[in-house]
Amino acid sequence: MDLGLKGKVAVITGGDSGIGKATAKLLAHEGAKVTIIDKTSKSLHLAAEDLKKSGEIFTVQADLTKPEEVEAAKNQIIERFGTVDILVHAAGITGATGDFLELSDQEWYETIEVDLMTTVRTCRAFIGAMRKAGWGRVILISSEDALQPYPQEIPYCACKAAVLNLAKNLSKAYAKDGVLVNAVSPAYIATPMTDAMMEKRSKQMGVSFNEAINSFLDEQRPHIELKRRGKPEEVAAVIAFLCSEQSSFVVGSNYRVDGGSVASL
Numbered sequence: 596m597d598l599g600l601k602g603k604v605a606v607i608t609g610g611d612s613g614i615g616k617a618t619a620k621l622l623a624h625e626g627a628k629v630t631i632i633d634k635t636s637k638s639l640h641l642a643a644e645d646l647k648k649s650g651e652i653f654t655v656q657a658d659l660t661k662p663e664e665v666e667a668a669k670n671q672i673i674e675r676f677g678t679v680d681i682l683v684h685a686a687g688i689t690g691a692t693g694d695f696l697e698l699s700d701q702e703w704y705e706t707i708e709v710d711l712m713t714t715v716r717t718c719r720a721f722i723g724a725m726r727k728a729g730w731g732r733v734i735l736i737s738s739e740d741a742l743q744p745y746p747q748e749i750p751y752c753a754c755k756a757a758v759l760n761l762a763k764n765l766s767k768a769y770a771k772d773g774v775l776v777n778a779v780s781p782a783y784i785a786t787p788m789t790d791a792m793m794e795k796r797s798k799q800m801g802v803s804f805n806e807a808i809n810s811f812l813d814e815q816r817p818h819i820e821l822k823r824r825g826k827p828e829e830v831a832a833v834i835a836f837l838c839s840e841q842s843s844f845v846v847g848s849n850y851r852v853d854g855g856s857v858a859s860l
Contacts, residue, residue, distance in 0.1 A: 599840030601626030623650030
């Protein structure tokens with residue numbers, strides 16, 4: 596299937612690892628001109644070295660919690676490519692975890708800043724170019740947690756639910772301009788984020804990494820019918836479809852890539 600991405604300019608936040616990197620690889624392979632954004636120059640360089648075999652990769656170092664750095668990133672990308680056609684916002688953190696009554700305002704603010712406000716800023720930065728061109732795709736990465744909350748991850752769950760609401764609102768605001776906004780909600784994907792979670796769990800339980808994964812599946816994610824972590828490439832395939840010409844009648848939707856983890860319809 597031709598996704599119609601050749602020559603399209605794509606921006607992927609959190610593109611140095613995990614879902615973002617897998618998406619960058621796939622879009623570049625399809626002929627898109629891909630910019631990956633992250634705040635760490637070393638990880639960006641390593642990712643670019645790996646990804647350049649797939650196609651054109653441009654790197655921009657930026658801390659998306661700082662509005663001035665988002666603006667500078669936008670200016671660099673527009674100066675190089677002239678426009679932006681696609682935004683995939685994959686940057687995020689697990690954020691504060693634990694008992695709700697023990698979480699401080701500052702812990703909430705940090706999670707909100709990274710998981711919600713960076714989404715707001717990147718959309719605000721890049722949607723304008725898409726409206727001007729009359730064509731655009733925006734894919735916001737939410738989570739199963741937006742639909743099936745977990746009490747130990749309340750700030751993350753709340754932010755990811757807000758991202759879904761944001762995607763729906765933006766889809767209504769800009770579809771008339773040719774800018775189609777959708778969300779993708781993964782569950783328990785093999786990324787550096789879940790690696791860190793499982794490393795912490797293995798130490799706490801005194802078990803191996805794989806044993807930590809298996810016990811987590813049994814105890815915390817019993818509805819993942821495939822009984823494994825998902826692969827970043829499995830999420831990237833859905834994102835690539837939503838970036839493509841083939842998704843021209845998909846607006847304001849949320850695609851769950853969760854192995855069945857969300858138990859309800």
